[in-house]
Amino acid sequence: MTYDISALRAQFPALDAGIAHFDGPGGTQTPQPVVRAIADAMARPLSIRGRLTPGERNAEAIVTGTRQALADLLGAQPAGIVFGRSATQLTYDFARTLARTWAPGDEVVVTRLDHDANIRPWVQAAAQAGATVRWADFDPATGELTADDIRAVLSARTRLVAVTAASNLIGTLPPIAGISALAHDAGALTYVDGVHYAAHTTVDLERLGADFFVCSPYKFFGPHHGVLAARPELLETLWPDKLLPSTDAVPERFELGTLPYEFLAGTEAAVDFLAGLGAGADTGPGTDGAGTRRQRLTMAFTALEAHEQTLRAQLDKGLSALPGVRVHSKAAHRTPTLLLTFEGRPAAEAYPFLAERGVHAPAGSFYAIEASRRIGLGDTGGLRVGLAPYNNAEDVERLLAGLAEFLAP
Missing domain, CATH: 3.40.640.10 (Type I PLP-dependent aspartate aminotransferase-like (Major domain))
Structure with a gap:
């Protein structure tokens, strides 16, 4: 099984704009086969x-x-x-x-x-x-x-x-x-x-x-x-x-x-597109893969999780090296979605700062108002960084570089 990130990204017209999207938890970008359907x-x-x-x-x-x-x-x-x-x-x-x-x-x-x-x-x-x-x-x-x-x-x-x-x-x-x-x-x-x-x-x-x-x-x-x-x-x-x-x-x-x-x-x-994520470049609807669609989906999510966890490890390591960053996502079992706040700087300021540099990571409580209040962030929340199947290592490096610039004295 392969996870061809370059072939996958080529299927998303929105990525041609050159933006590094970390806003997937609010809604992913759309691949061409879905647009065609x-x-x-x-x-x-x-x-x-x-x-x-x-x-x-x-x-x-x-x-x-x-x-x-x-x-x-x-x-x-x-x-x-x-x-x-x-x-x-x-x-x-x-x-x-x-x-x-x-x-x-x-x-x-x-x-x-x-x-x-x-x-x-x-x-x-x-x-x-x-x-x-x-x-x-x-x-x-x-x-x-x-x-x-x-x-x-x-x-x-x-x-x-x-x-x-x-x-x-x-x-x-x-x-x-x-x-x-x-x-x-x-x-x-x-x-x-x-x-x-x-x-x-x-x-x-x-x-x-x-x-x-x-x-x-x-x-x-x-x-x-x-x-x-x-x-x-x-x-x-x-x-x-x-x-x-x-x-x-x-x-x-x-x-x-x-x-x-x-x-x-x-x-x-x-759904058909998802079922092809573990199959390499041919990821469109109707892909002839081994097994039933349910079996192909299970294999695809195995590949997807491995890809996202690799990027999360890269992100975790990079964030740990940045001064003044607090990561509120700490559960032993969690999705590759991180909520960040910054010492002395409102997370709401990081959002437009990154957006100007072609990195989309929004700030807020994202309707999880009770959770935001419970972790001490009130109704303001933090900067949410969410990985999606089309993110790559370059996206992560761009995010980390933007945050380093944002936090620079």
């Missing part, structure tokens, strides 16, 4: 899904093909894949639906490590149902969220545990399988935010034990929309608000209005 979908006949006209059949093929692609990516069943406008919108929808089964005295667990999109919908839904919110803390010194932290706030009245699979702020990877087992032992469901997680490692819904798992294709080369994965039999037990004529079939029951077919076509292409 979106354009091709819109260039062909397209209409409401059906089986009669070419437009109907094209729409149906896009939807069913993309459900299968996401099922392959997430280790799920196609009938358990729900499409939405964003992960935030899907979480709000499911929070409102699940809250109908709660009563005063019931409890919902959220964590201070999470993005607010996996906190506020549950806090607000609990308030409307009269349920109690229990907060699971994490260690601000290490960034670790453990199964024991969740165990401490579980009870016989817990109905749901909402937890991130990877912190978008500091990269921490909590032990989701263990947390899910504890939640299930208490009779609760787990709702897992996998938006940051799915961009960096193989997702296996069954292994994680997640009852619901949400992610966003634009974090892994696709278009802007959201995806939720769950067991079809669990979805069958839930009844969201919907229009009277719309279908009761799962998963369409949860998809409000006409789907963005062109975006779904781009998402299938993104």
